[in-house]
Amino acid sequence: MEAQASVKVSSPNKERRAGVDYALVDINKTVLGLLQSVKAADSFKGFGGGRGPAPNLPLGVGDxxxxxxxxxxxxxxxxxxxxxxxxxxxxxxxxxxxxxxxxxxxxxxxxxxxxxxxxxxxxxxxxxxxxxxxxxxxxxxxxxxTRSAQVAVLGDVNGATKIELNEGGDRILDLISQAGGLSTPGLETYVTLQRGNRTATILYDDLTKTPSENIFAQPGDTIIVNRERRTYLAFGASGTNGRFDFEDARLTLGEALGKAGGLLDARANPEQVLLYRRVNRELLARLGVDVRRFVDTEIPVIFRADMRDPATMFVAQQLPMQDKDIIFVTNADSIELLKFLDLVNSVTSTASGASSDVITTRDAIRKF
Missing domain, CATH: 3.30.1950 (wza like fold)
Incomplete structure (x- = not known):
């Protein structure tokens, strides 16, 4: 089944509109495959030194x-x-x-x-x-x-220090270990490598699981270990609303819904479970969306899941969540009708006359 994507543009001129253009994409197998293939933009492999012998350490000033x-x-x-x-x-x-x-x-x-x-x-x-x-x-x-061949390891480690490189070569994880290891959970910790004017940041969990990222350090490098709490928000007709920690290196949409209490049987519309996320322009074009109307590189996207479809349930269990995602579970149409009836009832039950009821009800509906 091909990805079905539609684009909706909000109008900044209408009252109480944010004026943010966004794309609406229905979640299916094709969309899942593209989102699973997304990797971190930064990589240490671009610095070189992943394979082969350790770099030579020439003599330098201060040695x-x-x-x-x-x-x-x-x-x-x-x-x-x-x-x-x-x-x-x-x-x-x-x-x-x-x-x-x-x-x-x-x-x-x-x-x-x-x-x-x-x-x-x-x-x-x-x-x-x-x-x-x-x-x-x-x-x-x-x-x-060897003072000229030192590397600084800073941030959320147990012993921030400067380390002298040896001729046998020291990789990024070796240096973090020599600095006492992490003082924070690995799945929420990022490692930044600064070399000259270049900087790259990757998740510590990816560094440990991808040997090609664990490159040799070079004299003058700075390694910064930093914890960034990975969270997502859940709103609407879910069991619990609020902010939730990932607590897992690989959290899926299905698991995220479960952590938020699932969908409320009496309120939720399973056909309209929405995931809000900013997506790279190139990836969005691959999803079949006409991106010409968008200006920015990162485009707001709403991924829509129909949880009544059994196939979508399997997709949701594999769709990876990203830091700062927002899940919104919409209300069922019947709930919206009940809200409307309650609104009308609250208006017509007053002591005002019928003509006043009509005017008040009309104004209330417009606000609703």
Missing amino acids: IVQVSIFESQSGGLFVPSDAGSRPGNYVTLPNQTIGKDGAIMVPYAGRIPVAGRSVESVQNDIQKRLQNRAIEPQVIVSKVT
Whole structure:
């Protein structure tokens, strides 16, 4: 069965109208398939680093390094020919912090630029500068502190901190774990990755269930963990009206109606259960709606479910709810008639004359 979609435009000129254009779409199997395929707009996969080896961690400003220089025999530039016992023919220079100019100082080799370079590259550079001075020099550069390769983990974790990345690679979940883990329910927690001028946010539950989203962190990243209470509203002829927490990672329309007390037998119209939601313009076009009359990217949509149809019951049990959805269960026509009769009765039971009754009833109906 194809999706049936109709568009209704409210008029801002009529009295007591909000003036918001919206689309009306009947829920069926086709609509269910499209709504189930909707994924979060943001993704960490666009940052790269999901597969393959861990990213290289070059030296950077603020890192503390240690340089050891070996010579093949004593009596050279760095290893004197003395009679004392030595652990080996090498000398270890004092630890150095890579300065703002991105360089360190090595005696007889001069100022060596190191920021942005690998350890192996720096070692080879120092060896070349010393090869005509020292005896077959060999150089080892070691990282003591990697301040330039740190990631900040903030927000709703048990221990917000800055973490030094290691050469083996640290993924997003690794860093959240090192920060003490979540201090909030995972199904209501979002993880935001800030890298340079780019930002992406995904649900923590999606991060744990989608390995490709658990990418390697890079130096300078900021990870923000934030709880956002996921709720929906239920109004009309449902058992209970108000705001409800999801309490589940995947809540469906059928389950949401159940949490709200279901449909009241004496009041509800099962053919008119409405779900209010803003939908992406592209998705709405795929549902068969003419979107040319709409201006915004996100368009207000009312999804209508006929709960008298057994097939719709199955669809409702699979239709995923979204944060801030609104469910409205309309009243049955008989209830509206009773309201009208009660209104008329309240008017005609007064002591005013018949002509006054007619005028008052007419005005009351218009308001109704």
